[in-house]
Amino acid sequence: MVCNMSLNSAELELLKDDVSKEHEDNHTRYEETLISNVHYNSFREHMIGQPTKGDRDLTNTLGVDQLRDFHAAHYFGDNTVVVATGDVNHDAVVE
Secondary structure, eight states, X not given: OOSSOOOOHHHXXXXXXXXXXXXXXXXXXXXXXXXXXXXXXXSTTSGGGSOTTOOHHHHTTOOHHHHHHHHHHHOSGGGXXXXXXXXXXXXXXXX
C-alpha cells in the first residue's frame, strides 16, 4: 500500500461521497464537533488544528492525479516509517 499504491477513480468518488456525508452529519455529533472546533481555534496554523476529514470545500475537488502527485512527493523511503507489532515475521514485513 505504501510502495505500490493503486488509485481507482470510482473508488475515490465513493470515498469522497462518504466523507461528504460525514461532513453533513457533523451537526449531530456534538462532542466531536466541539473538539474539532477547539483544536482549530487553538492550533489554527498547526496541523493539529486542521480537520481530520479534510476541508469540506476542497474534498469534493480532489482528484486521482492530485493524490498520485502528493503520494510521489511525500511517501518515499527517507520520509516513511513502517511499524509492525505483535507476532510478525520480520522478513515478511520487509518483503
